[in-house]
Amino acid sequence: xxxxxxxxxxxxxxxxxxxxxxxxxxxxxxxxxxxxxxxxxxxxxxxxxxxxxxxxxxxxxxxxxxxxxxxxxxxxxxxxxxxxxxxxxxxxxxxxxxxxxxxxxxxxxxxxxxxxxx
Amino acid sequence: xxxxxxxxxxxxxxxxxxxxxxxxxxxxxxxxxxxxxxxxxxxxxxxxxxxxxxxxxxxxxxxxxxxxxxxxxxxxxxxxxxxxxxxxxxxxxxxxxxxxxxxxxxxxxxxxxxxxxxxxxxxxxxxxxxxxxxxxxxxxxxxxxxxxxxxxxxxxxxxxxxxxxxxxxxxxxxxxxxxxxxxxxxxxxxxxxxxxxxxxxxxxxxxxxxxxxxxxxxxxxxxxxxxxxxxxxxxxxxxxxxxxxxxxxxxxxxxxxxxxxxxxxxxxxxxxxxxxxxxxxxxxxxxxxxxxxxxxxxxxxxxxxxxxxxxxxxxxxxxxxxxxxxxxxxxxxxxxxxxxxxxxxxxxxxxxxxxxxxxxxxxxxxxxxxxxxxxxxxxxxxxxxxxxx
Numbered sequence: 001x002x003x004x005x006x007x008x009x010x011x012x013x014x015x016x017x018x019x020x021x022x023x024x025x026x027x028x029x030x031x032x033x034x035x036x037x038x039x040x041x042x043x044x045x046x047x048x049x050x051x052x053x054x055x056x057x058x059x060x061x062x063x064x065x066x067x068x069x070x071x072x073x074x075x076x077x078x079x080x081x082x083x084x085x086x087x088x089x090x091x092x093x094x095x096x097x098x099x100x101x102x103x104x105x106x107x108x109x110x111x112x113x114x115x116x117x118x
Numbered sequence: 119x120x121x122x123x124x125x126x127x128x129x130x131x132x133x134x135x136x137x138x139x140x141x142x143x144x145x146x147x148x149x150x151x152x153x154x155x156x157x158x159x160x161x162x163x164x165x166x167x168x169x170x171x172x173x174x175x176x177x178x179x180x181x182x183x184x185x186x187x188x189x190x191x192x193x194x195x196x197x198x199x200x201x202x203x204x205x206x207x208x209x210x211x212x213x214x215x216x217x218x219x220x221x222x223x224x225x226x227x228x229x230x231x232x233x234x235x236x237x238x239x240x241x242x243x244x245x246x247x248x249x250x251x252x253x254x255x256x257x258x259x260x261x262x263x264x265x266x267x268x269x270x271x272x273x274x275x276x277x278x279x280x281x282x283x284x285x286x287x288x289x290x291x292x293x294x295x296x297x298x299x300x301x302x303x304x305x306x307x308x309x310x311x312x313x314x315x316x317x318x319x320x321x322x323x324x325x326x327x328x329x330x331x332x333x334x335x336x337x338x339x340x341x342x343x344x345x346x347x348x349x350x351x352x353x354x355x356x357x358x359x360x361x362x363x364x365x366x367x368x369x370x371x372x373x374x375x376x377x378x379x380x381x382x383x384x385x386x387x388x389x390x391x392x393x394x395x396x397x398x399x400x401x402x403x404x405x406x407x408x409x410x411x412x413x414x415x416x417x418x419x420x421x422x423x424x425x426x427x428x429x430x431x432x433x434x435x436x437x438x439x440x441x442x443x444x445x446x447x448x449x450x451x452x453x454x455x456x457x458x459x460x461x462x463x464x465x466x467x468x469x470x471x472x473x474x475x476x477x478x479x480x481x482x483x484x485x486x487x488x489x490x491x492x493x494x495x496x497x498x499x500x501x502x503x504x505x506x507x
Contacts, residue, residue, distance in 0.1 A: 012303075014303045014304075014306075014307065016304075016307040016311075017303055017306050017307045017310065020306075020307060020310035020311055020314060021310070023314055024310060024313070024314065027317065085298075085299045085302040085303065086299060089358075105302050105303070105306055106302055106305060106306045106309065106344050107306060107310070109310070109313070
């Protein structure tokens with residue numbers, strides 16, 4: 001069992017996918033919240049900030065890596081995971097340089113489970 | 119064009135008949151004592167020319183091997199028999215020249231070395247009357263020109279096939295990136311929804327076999343669609359090569375495991391310890407995995423596959439052979455083209471991807487002649503040393 005319920009914010013412009021990710025993480029005992037854009041996510045981050053942010057890279061408007069940088073700029077030290085179906089080096093590098101862990105799509109939910117625990 | 123018609127055509131055109139074939143057989147004992155000198159001259163000339171030399175990447179050891187092959191080639195040239203099988207063999211040799219990227223000009227100039235030297239021998243052969251010498255020399259010219267015609271024809275065929283593939287890949291590439299990514303998200307939703315449904319059923323203690331079977335089908339088909347999308351996306355972009363030395367046995371074991379073959383497919387591996395491959399293991403394992411999956415599918419999920427790894431000079435060679443039905447002769451030239459497939463399921467990307475990855479390594483993947491089953495050969499030259507031209 002997890003010691004406490006951690007909060008995870010999930011951002012994907014495909015709401016169906018964001019909801020499914022949320023539901024799977026909830027089964028693992030997390031509290032989740034869903035947003036379909038970085039802008040919407042910024043309006044939902046708190047304070048207090050979520051423990052983990054799981055975001056798609058390609059979003060309408062601000063992209064996932066920029067969102068993570070934004071959160072850092074707001075002084076929020078969150079565990080960030082950037083996912084994308086675009087697995088080119090530019091995307092992966094951008095995610096990593098923002099301080100996030102990159103996770104390719106289609107998602108390996110077991111890997112996601114390990115990452116949000118970290 | 120059917121090869122048969124092609125050979126008959128060129129033979130008739132230059133007038134190479136049974137008499138000409140007999141004249142060459144008569145000339146054999148006269149020229150044979152000079153074969154070694156002709157062959158040495160042949161390779162000395164290649165080594166003296168950087169453009170021709172570039173096609174030889176295996177150094178002195180390779181030249182020794184090539185000299186033995188050339189000896190057999192010249193011997194057969196004079197000895198015959200100049201039958202259909204002979205020309206089929208010659209066409210295969212022509213194809214090798216295409217695969218190693220030997221520029222066509224060197225086919226002509228190298229053939230000229232053999233021609234000039236052989237004709238010189240016959241011209242001054244003692245106790246040979248001028249009419250007989252002329253007959254022999256004419257037959258030799260005819261046959262060597264047929265040889266060139268075969269090489270050029272094979273070269274052209276292979277080049278056209280390569281261009282067709284390149285065009286198709288470019289077209290696929292434009293669509294693939296956009297469509298592939300668009301499809302991944304909905305597939306991700308379907309897959310995760312199927313997972314959530316199955317979990318929900320577990321919670322509700324619903325153990326309905328029909329529902330379970332349908333959920334399994336959904337997951338399996340989504341995975342198949344994802345594989346196709348991944349293949350498309352890999353074709354659409356060329357990843358930079360990340361070579362590193364890797365033990366052949368370890369590399370093969372990983373690729374075999376990734377192929378996830380049915381248990382009834384028996385895989386025999388021959389990779390002597392210390393066989394080190396200079397390859398991008400991630401990319402090349404796709405090639406091996408694809409060949410293994412093809413073999414398994416061709417054999418209906420049961421049979422034998424033999425994988426052999428070895429070093430040939432500065433090249434790594436991987437051989438993949440199966441005891442399935444093999445590849446029909448009529449299709450052998452086309453199987454590496456993108457969108458060409460013999461499978462009921464499949465869109466013909468696997469072997470095109472294999473060729474593309476091999477070529478990214480400056481190597482080749484080709485079909486070996488085989489009595490039974492299909493036999494593929496992957497040849498990967500080592501990376502040129504840093505600083506080499």
